[in-house]
Amino acid sequence: MSTFTAPKGSYDILPPDSAVFLATRDALAEPLRRAGYGYIETPIFEDTALFHRGVGESTDVVSKEMYTFDDRGGRSLTLRPEGTAGVMRAFVEHRMHAAQLPAKLYYAGPNFRYERPQAGRYRHFSQVGAEAIGVDDPLLDAELIELADAAFRGAGLTRHRLLLNSLGDRESRAAHREALVRFLARLDLDEETRRRAELNPLRVLDDKRPEMQAALTDAPVSVDFLTDGCRAHYDAVRAALTDLGVTWTEAPKLVRGLDYYTKTTFEFVHDSLGAQSAVGGGGRYDGLSAAIGGPDLTGVGWALGVDRVLLALKAENPARWDELAAANQLDVFLVPIGPQAQRRALGLARDLRADALRVDLAWGGRGLKGAMKAADRSGARFALVLGERDLAAGTAQLKDLASGEQRPVPLDAAAVAAAVRPE
Numbered sequence: 001m002s003t004f005t006a007p008k009g010s011y012d013i014l015p016p017d018s019a020v021f022l023a024t025r026d027a028l029a030e031p032l033r034r035a036g037y038g039y040i041e042t043p044i045f046e047d048t049a050l051f052h053r054g055v056g057e058s059t060d061v062v063s064k065e066m067y068t069f070d071d072r073g074g075r076s077l078t079l080r081p082e083g084t085a086g087v088m089r090a091f092v093e094h095r096m097h098a099a100q101l102p103a104k105l106y107y108a109g110p111n112f113r114y115e116r117p118q119a120g121r122y123r124h125f126s127q128v129g130a131e132a133i134g135v136d137d138p139l140l141d142a143e144l145i146e147l148a149d150a151a152f153r154g155a156g157l158t159r160h161r162l163l164l165n166s167l168g169d170r171e172s173r174a175a176h177r178e179a180l181v182r183f184l185a186r187l188d189l190d191e192e193t194r195r196r197a198e199l200n201p202l203r204v205l206d207d208k209r210p211e212m213q214a215a216l217t218d219a220p221v222s223v224d225f226l227t228d229g230c231r232a233h234y235d236a237v238r239a240a241l242t243d244l245g246v247t248w249t250e251a252p253k254l255v256r257g258l259d260y261y262t263k264t265t266f267e268f269v270h271d272s273l274g275a276q277s278a279v280g281g282g283g284r285y286d287g288l289s290a291a292i293g294g295p296d297l298t299g300v301g302w303a304l305g306v307d308r309v310l311l312a313l314k315a316e317n318p319a320r321w322d323e324l325a326a327a328n329q330l331d332v333f334l335v336p337i338g339p340q341a342q343r344r345a346l347g348l349a350r351d352l353r354a355d356a357l358r359v360d361l362a363w364g365g366r367g368l369k370g371a372m373k374a375a376d377r378s379g380a381r382f383a384l385v386l387g388e389r390d391l392a393a394g395t396a397q398l399k400d401l402a403s404g405e406q407r408p409v410p411l412d413a414a415a416v417a418a419a420v421r422p423e
Protein backbone atom coordinates (compact mmCIF):
# COMPACT_ATOMS: atom_id res chain seq x y z
CA MET A 1 0.00 0.00 0.00
CA SER A 2 1.36 3.41 -0.85
CA THR A 3 1.86 5.82 2.04
CA PHE A 4 0.59 9.36 2.33
CA THR A 5 2.52 12.57 1.90
CA ALA A 6 1.58 16.14 2.85
CA PRO A 7 -0.69 17.61 0.15
CA LYS A 8 1.05 19.40 -2.71
CA GLY A 9 2.12 22.90 -1.71
CA SER A 10 2.03 22.13 2.02
CA TYR A 11 4.74 20.91 4.35
CA ASP A 12 5.29 19.71 7.89
CA ILE A 13 7.33 21.65 10.40
CA LEU A 14 9.07 19.22 12.73
CA PRO A 15 11.18 19.63 15.87
CA PRO A 16 13.59 21.29 16.30
CA ASP A 17 12.66 23.61 13.38
CA SER A 18 9.17 24.00 14.78
CA ALA A 19 10.69 25.81 17.78
CA VAL A 20 12.17 28.32 15.33
CA PHE A 21 8.77 28.66 13.66
CA LEU A 22 6.95 29.38 16.93
CA ALA A 23 9.61 31.75 18.24
CA THR A 24 9.74 33.62 14.93
CA ARG A 25 5.97 33.95 14.66
CA ASP A 26 5.92 35.26 18.20
CA ALA A 27 8.82 37.67 17.59
CA LEU A 28 6.96 39.10 14.59
CA ALA A 29 3.95 39.86 16.78
CA GLU A 30 5.84 41.26 19.77
CA PRO A 31 6.18 44.86 18.48
CA LEU A 32 2.40 44.88 17.86
CA ARG A 33 1.62 43.88 21.43
CA ARG A 34 3.82 46.71 22.63
CA ALA A 35 1.91 49.15 20.42
CA GLY A 36 -1.55 48.38 21.77
CA TYR A 37 -2.61 45.76 19.23
CA GLY A 38 -4.90 43.09 20.68
CA TYR A 39 -4.98 39.52 19.39
CA ILE A 40 -7.97 38.48 17.29
CA GLU A 41 -8.73 34.87 16.31
CA THR A 42 -11.18 34.48 13.46
CA PRO A 43 -12.36 31.26 11.77
CA ILE A 44 -10.17 29.62 9.18
CA PHE A 45 -13.17 29.44 6.87
CA GLU A 46 -15.60 32.22 6.02
CA ASP A 47 -18.61 32.76 3.83
CA THR A 48 -17.27 32.64 0.25
CA ALA A 49 -19.06 35.88 -0.64
CA LEU A 50 -16.98 37.75 1.96
CA PHE A 51 -13.85 37.24 -0.12
CA HIS A 52 -15.60 38.03 -3.41
CA ARG A 53 -16.73 41.34 -1.96
CA GLY A 54 -13.77 42.07 0.31
CA VAL A 55 -10.80 40.93 -1.77
CA GLY A 56 -12.11 41.53 -5.27
CA GLU A 57 -13.20 39.58 -8.33
CA SER A 58 -10.30 40.75 -10.48
CA THR A 59 -7.65 39.31 -8.19
CA ASP A 60 -5.89 36.02 -8.84
CA VAL A 61 -6.63 35.14 -5.24
CA VAL A 62 -10.39 35.19 -5.77
CA SER A 63 -10.61 34.18 -9.41
CA LYS A 64 -8.17 31.26 -9.36
CA GLU A 65 -6.77 30.43 -5.96
CA MET A 66 -9.53 29.91 -3.43
CA TYR A 67 -10.26 26.64 -1.66
CA THR A 68 -14.04 26.82 -1.88
CA PHE A 69 -16.45 24.07 -0.89
CA ASP A 70 -20.06 23.53 0.10
CA ASP A 71 -20.55 22.29 3.63
CA ARG A 72 -23.14 19.65 4.45
CA GLY A 73 -25.71 22.38 5.01
CA GLY A 74 -25.22 23.70 1.49
CA ARG A 75 -23.34 26.86 2.51
CA SER A 76 -20.48 27.94 0.31
CA LEU A 77 -17.41 28.35 2.49
CA THR A 78 -13.83 29.25 1.63
CA LEU A 79 -10.60 28.57 3.53
CA ARG A 80 -9.27 32.04 4.19
CA PRO A 81 -6.79 33.15 1.52
CA GLU A 82 -5.81 36.21 3.58
CA GLY A 83 -6.62 37.71 6.95
CA THR A 84 -7.96 41.21 6.47
CA ALA A 85 -11.44 40.36 5.17
CA GLY A 86 -12.20 38.11 8.15
CA VAL A 87 -10.92 40.67 10.66
CA MET A 88 -13.03 43.35 9.02
CA ARG A 89 -16.05 41.04 9.04
CA ALA A 90 -15.57 40.47 12.77
CA PHE A 91 -15.06 44.20 13.38
CA VAL A 92 -18.36 45.01 11.66
CA GLU A 93 -20.25 42.06 13.17
CA HIS A 94 -19.25 43.01 16.72
CA ARG A 95 -19.82 46.72 16.12
CA MET A 96 -16.30 47.48 17.25
CA HIS A 97 -16.67 50.93 15.72
CA ALA A 98 -18.82 51.82 18.73
CA ALA A 99 -15.70 51.58 20.90
CA GLN A 100 -12.47 53.55 20.84
CA LEU A 101 -10.92 53.98 17.41
CA PRO A 102 -8.63 53.03 15.90
CA ALA A 103 -9.29 49.42 16.73
CA LYS A 104 -5.82 47.86 16.71
CA LEU A 105 -5.95 44.13 16.05
CA TYR A 106 -3.40 41.49 15.16
CA TYR A 107 -3.65 37.87 14.12
CA ALA A 108 -1.42 34.90 13.37
CA GLY A 109 -2.33 31.77 11.51
CA PRO A 110 -2.54 29.81 8.29
CA ASN A 111 -3.92 30.95 4.93
CA PHE A 112 -4.73 28.91 1.86
CA ARG A 113 -4.22 29.73 -1.79
CA TYR A 114 -4.21 27.35 -4.72
CA GLU A 115 -0.98 28.72 -6.20
CA ARG A 116 1.72 27.03 -8.23
CA PRO A 117 4.06 25.85 -5.48
CA GLN A 118 7.73 26.78 -5.58
CA ALA A 119 10.39 27.77 -3.05
CA GLY A 120 8.74 30.32 -0.75
CA ARG A 121 5.30 29.89 -2.30
CA TYR A 122 2.95 27.39 -0.75
CA ARG A 123 -0.73 26.52 -0.78
CA HIS A 124 -0.79 26.50 3.00
CA PHE A 125 1.27 29.32 4.48
CA SER A 126 1.37 31.34 7.69
CA GLN A 127 1.05 35.03 8.28
CA VAL A 128 1.23 37.44 11.14
CA GLY A 129 -1.01 40.39 10.35
CA ALA A 130 -2.07 43.71 11.86
CA GLU A 131 -5.01 46.01 11.18
CA ALA A 132 -5.68 49.52 12.55
CA ILE A 133 -9.27 50.34 11.75
CA GLY A 134 -11.29 53.52 11.91
CA VAL A 135 -8.89 56.46 11.79
CA ASP A 136 -7.52 58.03 8.62
CA ASP A 137 -4.23 59.33 9.96
CA PRO A 138 -1.01 59.11 7.93
CA LEU A 139 0.94 58.76 11.17
CA LEU A 140 -0.90 55.49 11.78
CA ASP A 141 0.36 54.24 8.40
CA ALA A 142 3.89 55.27 9.36
CA GLU A 143 3.62 53.61 12.77
CA LEU A 144 2.48 50.35 11.18
CA ILE A 145 5.30 50.39 8.66
CA GLU A 146 7.80 51.02 11.43
CA LEU A 147 6.25 48.15 13.41
CA ALA A 148 6.76 45.82 10.43
CA ASP A 149 10.38 46.91 10.27
CA ALA A 150 10.70 46.28 14.03
CA ALA A 151 9.01 42.89 13.58
CA PHE A 152 11.57 41.78 10.99
CA ARG A 153 14.42 43.02 13.15
CA GLY A 154 13.00 41.30 16.20
CA ALA A 155 12.84 38.08 14.19
CA GLY A 156 16.55 38.41 13.43
CA LEU A 157 16.56 40.01 9.95
CA THR A 158 18.39 43.13 8.83
CA ARG A 159 18.49 42.70 5.06
CA HIS A 160 14.86 43.54 4.34
CA ARG A 161 13.96 46.56 2.23
CA LEU A 162 10.82 48.67 2.10
CA LEU A 163 9.14 49.55 -1.19
CA LEU A 164 6.60 52.36 -0.95
CA ASN A 165 3.85 53.73 -3.16
CA SER A 166 0.55 55.52 -2.99
CA LEU A 167 -2.42 54.39 -5.04
CA GLY A 168 -4.59 57.38 -4.17
CA ASP A 169 -8.28 57.45 -3.32
CA ARG A 170 -11.27 56.73 -5.56
CA GLU A 171 -10.92 60.02 -7.41
CA SER A 172 -7.17 59.75 -8.04
CA ARG A 173 -7.54 56.11 -8.98
CA ALA A 174 -10.23 56.88 -11.55
CA ALA A 175 -8.00 59.47 -13.26
CA HIS A 176 -5.05 57.09 -13.19
CA ARG A 177 -7.15 54.23 -14.48
CA GLU A 178 -8.34 56.26 -17.45
CA ALA A 179 -4.78 57.19 -18.44
CA LEU A 180 -3.66 53.59 -17.94
CA VAL A 181 -6.46 52.19 -20.09
CA ARG A 182 -5.48 54.57 -22.90
CA PHE A 183 -1.84 53.53 -22.53
CA LEU A 184 -2.61 49.82 -22.47
CA ALA A 185 -4.84 50.10 -25.54
CA ARG A 186 -1.73 50.97 -27.56
CA LEU A 187 0.13 47.85 -26.42
CA ASP A 188 -0.03 44.47 -28.09
CA LEU A 189 -1.25 42.40 -25.14
CA ASP A 190 -1.86 38.67 -25.04
CA GLU A 191 -5.40 37.46 -24.49
CA GLU A 192 -5.13 36.91 -20.74
CA THR A 193 -3.41 40.21 -20.03
CA ARG A 194 -6.02 42.00 -22.12
CA ARG A 195 -8.72 40.38 -20.04
CA ARG A 196 -6.99 41.38 -16.83
CA ALA A 197 -6.61 44.94 -18.15
CA GLU A 198 -10.35 45.07 -18.70
CA LEU A 199 -11.14 43.86 -15.20
CA ASN A 200 -8.53 45.99 -13.40
CA PRO A 201 -5.84 47.74 -15.47
CA LEU A 202 -3.84 48.45 -12.32
CA ARG A 203 -3.09 44.76 -12.00
CA VAL A 204 -1.25 44.78 -15.31
CA LEU A 205 1.45 47.00 -13.75
CA ASP A 206 2.16 44.09 -11.45
CA ASP A 207 3.11 41.78 -14.36
CA LYS A 208 6.60 40.53 -13.51
CA ARG A 209 7.52 39.21 -16.98
CA PRO A 210 10.57 41.12 -18.31
CA GLU A 211 8.97 41.83 -21.70
CA MET A 212 5.93 43.29 -19.93
CA GLN A 213 8.08 45.34 -17.57
CA ALA A 214 9.86 46.74 -20.64
CA ALA A 215 6.57 47.55 -22.37
CA LEU A 216 5.34 49.25 -19.21
CA THR A 217 8.38 51.50 -18.71
CA ASP A 218 6.47 54.66 -19.59
CA ALA A 219 3.11 53.57 -18.24
CA PRO A 220 1.28 56.23 -16.24
CA VAL A 221 1.76 55.69 -12.50
CA SER A 222 -0.60 56.44 -9.64
CA VAL A 223 1.58 58.99 -7.81
CA ASP A 224 1.19 61.33 -10.79
CA PHE A 225 -2.59 61.35 -10.36
CA LEU A 226 -2.94 61.90 -6.61
CA THR A 227 -5.49 64.44 -5.45
CA ASP A 228 -4.15 67.15 -3.15
CA GLY A 229 -5.50 65.29 -0.14
CA CYS A 230 -3.83 62.03 -1.14
CA ARG A 231 -0.57 63.79 -1.91
CA ALA A 232 -0.60 65.45 1.50
CA HIS A 233 -1.32 62.06 3.10
CA TYR A 234 1.58 60.46 1.24
CA ASP A 235 3.94 63.33 2.12
CA ALA A 236 2.99 63.02 5.77
CA VAL A 237 3.67 59.26 5.75
CA ARG A 238 7.10 59.80 4.22
CA ALA A 239 7.99 62.64 6.60
CA ALA A 240 7.02 60.47 9.58
CA LEU A 241 9.06 57.52 8.26
CA THR A 242 12.04 59.85 7.90
CA ASP A 243 11.54 60.99 11.50
CA LEU A 244 11.46 57.36 12.59
CA GLY A 245 14.62 56.54 10.68
CA VAL A 246 12.90 54.07 8.35
CA THR A 247 14.35 54.07 4.84
CA TRP A 248 12.46 53.10 1.68
CA THR A 249 12.57 53.00 -2.09
CA GLU A 250 9.80 54.61 -4.10
CA ALA A 251 8.08 51.93 -6.18
CA PRO A 252 5.58 53.72 -8.41
CA LYS A 253 4.50 50.50 -10.08
CA LEU A 254 3.90 48.66 -6.83
CA VAL A 255 0.30 47.53 -6.71
CA ARG A 256 -1.01 44.89 -4.36
CA GLY A 257 -2.60 41.59 -5.24
CA LEU A 258 -5.81 42.54 -3.48
CA ASP A 259 -8.29 45.07 -4.86
CA TYR A 260 -9.19 47.04 -1.78
CA TYR A 261 -6.01 49.02 -1.25
CA THR A 262 -6.05 52.83 -1.39
CA LYS A 263 -3.47 55.51 -0.64
CA THR A 264 -0.38 54.10 1.11
CA THR A 265 0.78 50.77 -0.29
CA PHE A 266 3.99 48.99 0.62
CA GLU A 267 5.90 45.80 0.41
CA PHE A 268 8.96 44.49 2.21
CA VAL A 269 11.36 42.37 0.20
CA HIS A 270 14.36 40.32 1.27
CA ASP A 271 17.09 39.86 -1.28
CA SER A 272 18.08 36.36 -0.23
CA LEU A 273 14.79 34.89 -1.43
CA GLY A 274 14.96 34.79 -5.23
CA ALA A 275 11.70 35.10 -7.14
CA GLN A 276 9.39 35.06 -4.12
CA SER A 277 11.14 37.96 -2.42
CA ALA A 278 8.19 39.62 -0.67
CA VAL A 279 8.32 38.97 3.07
CA GLY A 280 5.38 41.20 3.83
CA GLY A 281 3.10 43.84 2.51
CA GLY A 282 0.11 45.97 3.18
CA GLY A 283 -1.43 49.38 2.97
CA ARG A 284 -4.49 51.46 3.53
CA TYR A 285 -7.88 50.09 2.53
CA ASP A 286 -10.37 52.86 2.83
CA GLY A 287 -13.19 51.15 0.97
CA LEU A 288 -13.17 47.72 2.55
CA SER A 289 -15.55 48.15 5.47
CA ALA A 290 -18.24 49.66 3.25
CA ALA A 291 -17.62 47.00 0.58
CA ILE A 292 -18.60 44.26 3.02
CA GLY A 293 -21.67 46.10 4.30
CA GLY A 294 -20.10 47.89 7.27
CA PRO A 295 -19.88 51.57 8.10
CA ASP A 296 -17.75 53.79 5.88
CA LEU A 297 -14.54 53.42 7.86
CA THR A 298 -10.92 53.47 6.86
CA GLY A 299 -8.23 51.00 7.79
CA VAL A 300 -4.56 50.27 7.35
CA GLY A 301 -2.82 46.95 7.78
CA TRP A 302 -0.15 44.51 6.78
CA ALA A 303 0.58 40.82 6.67
CA LEU A 304 4.03 39.30 7.03
CA GLY A 305 4.80 35.89 5.59
CA VAL A 306 6.17 33.66 8.36
CA ASP A 307 7.37 30.92 5.97
CA ARG A 308 9.43 33.41 3.98
CA VAL A 309 10.77 35.15 7.06
CA LEU A 310 12.04 31.71 8.12
CA LEU A 311 13.73 31.16 4.75
CA ALA A 312 15.30 34.62 5.00
CA LEU A 313 16.43 33.92 8.57
CA LYS A 314 18.10 30.69 7.54
CA ALA A 315 19.94 32.53 4.77
CA GLU A 316 20.82 35.70 6.66
CA ASN A 317 21.23 34.63 10.27
CA PRO A 318 21.85 30.88 10.65
CA ALA A 319 23.35 31.43 14.13
CA ARG A 320 20.04 32.81 15.36
CA TRP A 321 18.25 29.85 13.74
CA ASP A 322 20.45 27.39 15.64
CA GLU A 323 19.99 29.30 18.86
CA LEU A 324 16.20 29.19 18.55
CA ALA A 325 16.25 25.54 17.53
CA ALA A 326 18.20 24.77 20.71
CA ALA A 327 15.91 26.81 22.95
CA ASN A 328 13.85 23.80 24.02
CA GLN A 329 16.90 21.62 24.54
CA LEU A 330 16.61 19.40 27.60
CA ASP A 331 18.53 20.33 30.72
CA VAL A 332 18.60 16.85 32.22
CA PHE A 333 18.00 13.33 30.96
CA LEU A 334 17.36 10.82 33.74
CA VAL A 335 18.84 7.37 33.43
CA PRO A 336 17.14 5.14 36.02
CA ILE A 337 18.49 1.61 36.33
CA GLY A 338 15.94 -0.93 37.53
CA PRO A 339 12.22 -0.72 38.33
CA GLN A 340 12.60 1.06 41.65
CA ALA A 341 14.79 3.79 40.19
CA GLN A 342 12.40 4.15 37.27
CA ARG A 343 9.51 4.90 39.56
CA ARG A 344 11.64 7.32 41.51
CA ALA A 345 12.76 9.03 38.28
CA LEU A 346 9.17 9.79 37.29
CA GLY A 347 8.58 11.83 40.43
CA LEU A 348 11.99 13.48 40.24
CA ALA A 349 11.27 14.55 36.64
CA ARG A 350 7.96 16.06 37.78
CA ASP A 351 9.65 17.99 40.59
CA LEU A 352 12.46 19.31 38.36
CA ARG A 353 9.92 20.40 35.71
CA ALA A 354 7.98 22.21 38.42
CA ASP A 355 11.23 24.07 39.00
CA ALA A 356 11.19 25.17 35.30
CA LEU A 357 13.84 22.72 34.09
CA ARG A 358 13.44 20.70 30.90
CA VAL A 359 13.60 17.04 31.78
CA ASP A 360 13.05 13.71 30.06
CA LEU A 361 14.04 10.19 30.97
CA ALA A 362 14.87 6.82 29.47
CA TRP A 363 11.72 4.85 28.70
CA GLY A 364 11.04 1.21 28.13
CA GLY A 365 13.13 -0.27 30.95
CA ARG A 366 16.45 0.07 29.12
CA GLY A 367 19.73 -1.01 30.62
CA LEU A 368 22.55 1.43 31.38
CA LYS A 369 24.14 1.27 27.92
CA GLY A 370 20.93 1.85 25.96
CA ALA A 371 19.72 4.51 28.37
CA MET A 372 23.03 6.43 28.15
CA LYS A 373 22.78 6.29 24.37
CA ALA A 374 19.29 7.77 24.63
CA ALA A 375 20.69 10.50 26.91
CA ASP A 376 23.36 11.36 24.34
CA ARG A 377 20.86 11.49 21.52
CA SER A 378 18.39 13.59 23.50
CA GLY A 379 20.61 16.65 23.25
CA ALA A 380 20.38 17.20 27.02
CA ARG A 381 23.24 18.95 28.77
CA PHE A 382 23.32 16.49 31.68
CA ALA A 383 22.49 12.86 32.32
CA LEU A 384 21.53 11.89 35.84
CA VAL A 385 22.12 8.21 36.50
CA LEU A 386 20.01 6.62 39.23
CA GLY A 387 21.41 3.20 40.06
CA GLU A 388 19.96 0.80 42.66
CA ARG A 389 22.93 1.32 44.97
CA ASP A 390 22.80 5.12 44.52
CA LEU A 391 19.16 5.03 45.46
CA ALA A 392 19.93 3.32 48.76
CA ALA A 393 22.66 5.90 49.47
CA GLY A 394 20.38 8.81 48.53
CA THR A 395 22.63 10.02 45.69
CA ALA A 396 22.75 10.01 41.89
CA GLN A 397 25.55 10.46 39.36
CA LEU A 398 25.42 13.69 37.37
CA LYS A 399 27.27 13.51 34.06
CA ASP A 400 28.01 16.56 31.93
CA LEU A 401 27.35 15.12 28.46
CA ALA A 402 29.61 17.60 26.67
CA SER A 403 32.72 17.21 28.86
CA GLY A 404 32.08 13.70 30.14
CA GLU A 405 32.72 14.87 33.73
CA GLN A 406 30.78 12.97 36.37
CA ARG A 407 30.11 13.65 40.06
CA PRO A 408 27.64 12.48 42.71
CA VAL A 409 24.79 14.77 43.78
CA PRO A 410 22.17 14.27 46.52
CA LEU A 411 19.08 12.56 45.12
CA ASP A 412 16.82 15.47 45.78
CA ALA A 413 15.12 17.82 43.29
CA ALA A 414 16.45 21.03 44.84
CA ALA A 415 20.04 19.74 44.88
CA VAL A 416 19.84 18.45 41.28
CA ALA A 417 18.28 21.72 40.10
CA ALA A 418 21.05 23.73 41.76
CA ALA A 419 23.70 21.53 40.15
CA VAL A 420 22.40 21.77 36.58
CA ARG A 421 21.02 25.29 36.45
CA PRO A 422 23.27 27.51 34.39
CA GLU A 423 24.71 30.39 36.45
Ligand code: AMP
Pocket residue numbers: 082113115120121122123124125126127257278279280281282303304305306307308
Ligand atom coordinates in the same frame (compact mmCIF):
# COMPACT_ATOMS: atom_id res chain seq x y z
P1 AMP B 1 -0.49 39.16 0.65
O1 AMP B 1 -1.59 38.69 1.57
O2 AMP B 1 -0.58 38.56 -0.72
O3 AMP B 1 -0.33 40.63 0.69
O4 AMP B 1 0.84 38.55 1.24
C1 AMP B 1 1.50 39.03 2.38
C2 AMP B 1 2.73 38.20 2.60
O5 AMP B 1 2.36 36.84 2.83
C3 AMP B 1 3.65 38.12 1.40
O6 AMP B 1 4.54 39.22 1.39
C4 AMP B 1 4.36 36.82 1.62
O7 AMP B 1 5.44 36.99 2.51
C5 AMP B 1 3.31 35.97 2.26
N1 AMP B 1 2.67 35.09 1.27
C6 AMP B 1 1.65 35.39 0.43
N2 AMP B 1 1.33 34.33 -0.33
C7 AMP B 1 2.15 33.32 0.03
C8 AMP B 1 2.31 31.94 -0.37
N3 AMP B 1 1.55 31.40 -1.30
N4 AMP B 1 3.28 31.21 0.22
C9 AMP B 1 4.07 31.75 1.18
N5 AMP B 1 3.95 33.02 1.61
C10 AMP B 1 3.01 33.80 1.05
